[in-house]
Amino acid sequence: xxxxxxxxxxxxxxxxxxxxxxxxxxxxxxxxxxxxxxxxxxxxxxxxxxxxxxxxxxxxxxxxxxxxxxxxxxxxxxxxxxxxxxxxxxxxxxxxxxxxxxxxxxxxxxxxxxxxxxxxxxxxxxxxxxxxxxxxxxxxxxxxxxxxxxxxxxxxxxxxxxxxxxxxxxxxxxxxxxxxxxxxxxxxxxxxxxxxxxxxxxxxxxxxxxxxxxxxxxxxxxxxxxxxxxxxxxxxxxxxxxxxxxxxxxxxxxxxxxxxxxxxxxxxxxxxxxxxxxxxxxxxxxxxxxxxxxxxxxxxxxxxxxxxxxxxxxxxxxxxxxxxxxxxxxxxxxxxxxxxxxxxxxxxxxxxxxxxxxxxxxxxxxxxxxxxxxxxxxxxxxxxxxxxxxxxxxxxxxxx
Amino acid sequence: xxxxxxxxxxxxxxxxxxxxxxxxxxxxxxxxxxxxxxxxxxxxxxxxxxxxxxxxxxxxxxxxxxxxxxxxxxxxxxxxxxxxxxxxxxxxxxxxxxxxxxxxxxxxxxxxxxxxxxxxxxxxxxxxxxxxxxxxxxxxxxxxxxxxxxxxxxxxxxxxxxxxxxxxxxxxxxxxxxxxxxxxxxxxxxxxxxxxxxxxxxxxxxxxxxxxxxxxxxxxxxxxxxxxxxxxxxxxxxxxxxxxxxxxxxxxxxxxxxx
Numbered sequence: 001x002x003x004x005x006x007x008x009x010x011x012x013x014x015x016x017x018x019x020x021x022x023x024x025x026x027x028x029x030x031x032x033x034x035x036x037x038x039x040x041x042x043x044x045x046x047x048x049x050x051x052x053x054x055x056x057x058x059x060x061x062x063x064x065x066x067x068x069x070x071x072x073x074x075x076x077x078x079x080x081x082x083x084x085x086x087x088x089x090x091x092x093x094x095x096x097x098x099x100x101x102x103x104x105x106x107x108x109x110x111x112x113x114x115x116x117x118x119x120x121x122x123x124x125x126x127x128x129x130x131x132x133x134x135x136x137x138x139x140x141x142x143x144x145x146x147x148x149x150x151x152x153x154x155x156x157x158x159x160x161x162x163x164x165x166x167x168x169x170x171x172x173x174x175x176x177x178x179x180x181x182x183x184x185x186x187x188x189x190x191x192x193x194x195x196x197x198x199x200x201x202x203x204x205x206x207x208x209x210x211x212x213x214x215x216x217x218x219x220x221x222x223x224x225x226x227x228x229x230x231x232x233x234x235x236x237x238x239x240x241x242x243x244x245x246x247x248x249x250x251x252x253x254x255x256x257x258x259x260x261x262x263x264x265x266x267x268x269x270x271x272x273x274x275x276x277x278x279x280x281x282x283x284x285x286x287x288x289x290x291x292x293x294x295x296x297x298x299x300x301x302x303x304x305x306x307x308x309x310x311x312x313x314x315x316x317x318x319x320x321x322x323x324x325x326x327x328x329x330x331x332x333x334x335x336x337x338x339x340x341x342x343x344x345x346x347x348x349x350x351x352x353x354x355x356x357x358x359x360x361x362x363x364x365x366x367x368x369x370x371x372x373x374x375x376x377x378x379x380x381x382x383x384x385x386x387x388x389x390x391x392x393x394x395x396x397x398x399x400x
Numbered sequence: 401x402x403x404x405x406x407x408x409x410x411x412x413x414x415x416x417x418x419x420x421x422x423x424x425x426x427x428x429x430x431x432x433x434x435x436x437x438x439x440x441x442x443x444x445x446x447x448x449x450x451x452x453x454x455x456x457x458x459x460x461x462x463x464x465x466x467x468x469x470x471x472x473x474x475x476x477x478x479x480x481x482x483x484x485x486x487x488x489x490x491x492x493x494x495x496x497x498x499x500x501x502x503x504x505x506x507x508x509x510x511x512x513x514x515x516x517x518x519x520x521x522x523x524x525x526x527x528x529x530x531x532x533x534x535x536x537x538x539x540x541x542x543x544x545x546x547x548x549x550x551x552x553x554x555x556x557x558x559x560x561x562x563x564x565x566x567x568x569x570x571x572x573x574x575x576x577x578x579x580x581x582x583x584x585x586x587x588x589x590x591x592x593x594x595x596x597x598x599x600x601x602x603x604x605x606x607x608x609x610x611x612x613x614x615x616x617x618x619x620x621x622x623x624x625x626x627x628x629x630x631x632x633x634x635x636x637x638x639x640x641x642x643x644x645x646x647x648x649x650x651x652x653x654x655x656x657x658x659x
Contacts, residue, residue, distance in 0.1 A: 112560015112592030
């Protein structure tokens with residue numbers, strides 16, 4: 001194995017400014033959309049008193065979940081001592097922070113009163129999972145920051161394993177917290193399940209690694225760095241395992257729901273007869289977001305970089321669909337205030353709530369991706385996050 | 401002459417120093433007065449208030465637990481309760497919001513048993529749970545329960561995250577989707593905050609009954625659940641009552657007969 005070198009991306013190039021401008025523009029459009037929604041009030045969105053969390057939450061929670069998953073590559077290197085992942089650890093940590101920042105920006109800007117952020121930072125209610133999440137998210141930033149420091153500052157390299165262990169444990173708790181936002185809600189059938197916390201953890205593995213793959217392959221391609229099959233194949237094989245694991249949890253989630261009569265309704269709704277949610281489940285989440293990527297990763301196209309990139313993009317698309325079904329579908333499905341009875345009212349009791357995302361909501365959500373990628377672009381130019389080369393001769397610990 | 405002139409100048413300058421010193425002292429006294437006056441007025445007001453309105457000063461007491469008993473078997477137009485609530489709280493003044501975005505503190509729910517065909521209507525509002533999930537999940541403590549059991553939203557602390565709306569098993573809460581004008585003094589409502597039935601807390605503190613109770617022609621009985629001699633406690637003891645989703649064990653303060 002040759003010696004590993006890290007190198008900043010050359011900042012003063014046309015290509016760099018193009019990416020900076022593109023991601024900056026997406027971020028700006030997102031922020032302007034948020035301003036539009038805040039200025040007028042949420043009546044300009046598709047959200048209502050029935051579907052109170054809409055598309056911005058889908059994007060925000062996707063990014064937050066992916067953030068903790070993106071850290072996995074670093075964890076495998078530091079905690080599980082797999083040297084093959086060591087060259088990727090810095091990018092992994094930095095991407096995790098950037099994803100979390102992107103997600104939090106969206107979450108914050110969709111609040112009814114984002115100007116009261118200071119209230120959320122100073123008035124805590126410790127029975128609230130949200131309060132715990134505020135602490136978990138802030139802590140994640142600090143811990144991963146220190147972890148990156150120990151990796152990148154030679155005198156502190158000896159502390160990397162310890163910092164990596166703390167970051168790994170913290171990220172598991174963090175995703176448990178994100179999953180528990182829903183898992184602790186007794187009032188709605190879709191959320192009343194302890195399975196949601198572990199399911200969110202495995203979802204984070206899958207979404208985070210898919211995003212990591214795209215950033216890795218994209219950044220190496222556009223900076224003309226060599227990325228060998230050894231690294232890519234390891235990562236894509238791992239990605240396939242994660243996709244299959246998410247599928248397993250989805251099957252178990254619906255099986256347990258179908259088994260108990262009082263939870264049968266929501267799974268029947270998602271699996272059949274739920275309109276857009278059923279379509280998103282079977283077509284986008286299962287076929288496009290899970291089965292097709294598995295085929296692309298493990299089938300005859302498994303060594304084709306374009307196909308691996310496509311599979312990663314599809315996993316992200318499927319993940320967004322999965323969260324849309326959980327978040328929006330779970331609210332659209334009528335709450336069982338009088339179980340077994342037919343219910344109706346002026347407040348839309350007993351009926352499937354209608355929700356169609358408005359353009360500003362989608363643009364704010366995409367703005368979260370923009371912020372993440374903008375931060376990544378600036379970070380790789382400012383500090384040595386990317387290896388100069390990941391050719392097989394460099395990356396393969398058993399290579400010559 | 402020159403000396404005299406200089407003396408005069410000196411006198412003048414001393415006079416001006418004296419005058420500016422005097423101005424400074426007067427000015428300082430004025431500033432101090434302006435600064436202190438409101439505090440004095442506030443103190444006097446508070447003091448007078450404490451003498452005149454002892455009960456309001458004491459605040460809500462945990463010795464009482466306010467509750468309601470709704471008799472759904474009575475032939476009552478529940479929409480009158482909704483109208484009374486809207487009038488009392490100043491609701492229904494949204495101009496831009498869609499129907500599914502408008503605030504409703506209390507609504508009439510029609511329930512039909514698919515098997516037997518039996519149907520009924522009942523008013524549903526915040527159930528003022530003893531173990532309110534909205535209070536548990538609120539990150540800032542804006543959702544709160546008074547010692548007397550009334551569940552409220554502190555509109556100055558609510559950040560509009562809507563987690564309480566996700567958590568409420570009664571869909572009792574609404575989000576203000578637009579800028580509102582002409583609000584009632586008793587119910588300040590703001591864009592971007594969550595709100596719900598506050599049991600007409602202002603009326604209760606003045607010794608009055610909630611507006612919906614008053615409009616219910618006796619079909620809703622309001623009172624102290626902790627007092628065994630109150631009308632509501634006696635009725636509940638004699639005829640019983642049910643809570644919606646009692647299986648969740650949140651122990652709501654709103655009880656129903658005939659459901």
